[in-house]
Amino acid sequence: MGTAGDSEKKPTVVFVLGGPGSGKGTQCANIVEHFGYTHLSAGDLLRAEIKSGSENGTMIQNMIKEGKIVPSEVTIKLLQKAMQDSGNDKFLIDGFPRNEENRAAFEAVTKIEPAFVLFFDCPEEEMERRILSRNQGREDDNIETIRKRFKVFLESSLPVVEYYESKGKVQKVDAAKPIDEVFEVVKAIFTPKDEKVKQHCCAIL
Numbered sequence: 609m610g611t612a613g614d615s616e617k618k619p620t621v622v623f624v625l626g627g628p629g630s631g632k633g634t635q636c637a638n639i640v641e642h643f644g645y646t647h648l649s650a651g652d653l654l655r656a657e658i659k660s661g662s663e664n665g666t667m668i669q670n671m672i673k674e675g676k677i678v679p680s681e682v683t684i685k686l687l688q689k690a691m692q693d694s695g696n697d698k699f700l701i702d703g704f705p706r707n708e709e710n711r712a713a714f715e716a717v718t719k720i721e722p723a724f725v726l727f728f729d730c731p732e733e734e735m736e737r738r739i740l741s742r743n744q745g746r747e748d749d750n751i752e753t754i755r756k757r758f759k760v761f762l763e764s765s766l767p768v769v770e771y772y773e774s775k776g777k778v779q780k781v782d783a784a785k786p787i788d789e790v791f792e793v794v795k796a797i798f799t800p801k802d803e804k805v806k807q808h809c810c811a812i813l
């Protein structure tokens with residue numbers, strides 16, 4: 609029962625990374641529908657924690673407003689609880705790890721290595737356009753905070769992507785294309801290899 613050395617199988621985790629507005633949440637919803645994963649957005653979990661009136665709420669709210677990254681201890685606890693509550697064993701972890709501290713702590717605490725990292729690559733101007741027309745009433749979707757989030761993304765989050773790149777674990781997707789075109793590429797990444805062979809055979813028959 610969760611003790612070291614037992615035979616309990618570790619869950620499958622895919623980290624979904626990309627700049628603010630690159631389409632992580634949008635594509636995760638599509639992946640859930642087609643491939644039976646549970647979608648856990650670190651940002652959504654932090655926003656729910658603020659709403660719940662938790663003692664960390666004010667701290668989290670201030671950090672999000674400034675585009676800063678919340679200490680991993682807080683975020684990892686929320687992720688672990690959501691994983692347990694889901695009853696599933698396949699997870700898309702969206703917007704996490706966002707810095708080296710997030711990454712190292714998650715690995716140390718959960719002992720889980722991601723199966724791979726899905727990275728949405730999108731130019732900043734396009735991400736800015738998308739966030740400014742997102743209309744989700746988010747306190748951090750204003751131009752001042754957006755600029756700060758872009759800076760944090762370049763300085764702290766991209767190095768995490770590079771770390772996984774050096775381990776050969778990154779599946780990079782051109783996220784500047786329309787939603788359905790991005791999903792075609794994403795779908796191919798999640799489709800098991802034997803299925804792809806089958807589809808290819810059917811296509812040429």
Ligand SMILES: Nc1ncnc2c1ncn2[C@@H]1O[C@H](COP(=O)(O)OP(=O)(O)O)[C@@H](O)[C@H]1O
Pocket residue numbers: 626627628629630631632633634635738739741742743783784785786787788790
């Ligand atoms: N490929 C795309 N092309 C145009 N708009 C998109 C695309 N993907 C997402 N969007 C829109 O851009 C906004 C940001 O997408 P979202 O999934 O919330 O990104 P993220 O979670 O990476 O911040 C949303 O309003 C969404 O509908």
Ligand SMILES: Nc1ccn([C@@H]2O[C@H](COP(=O)(O)OP(=O)(O)O)[C@@H](O)[C@H]2O)c(=O)n1
Pocket residue numbers: 626627628629632633649650651652654671672673675676677678679683702703704705706710748757
């Ligand atoms: N791992 C994470 C993820 C998000 N966050 C905070 O939550 C904010 C919003 O994250 P998000 O993933 O919902 O944002 P988008 O990339 O979806 O636009 C970030 O700018 C951070 O302030 C965090 O502190 N740590």
Ligand SMILES: [Mg+2]
Pocket residue numbers: 632633649651703
């Ligand atoms: Mg999101």
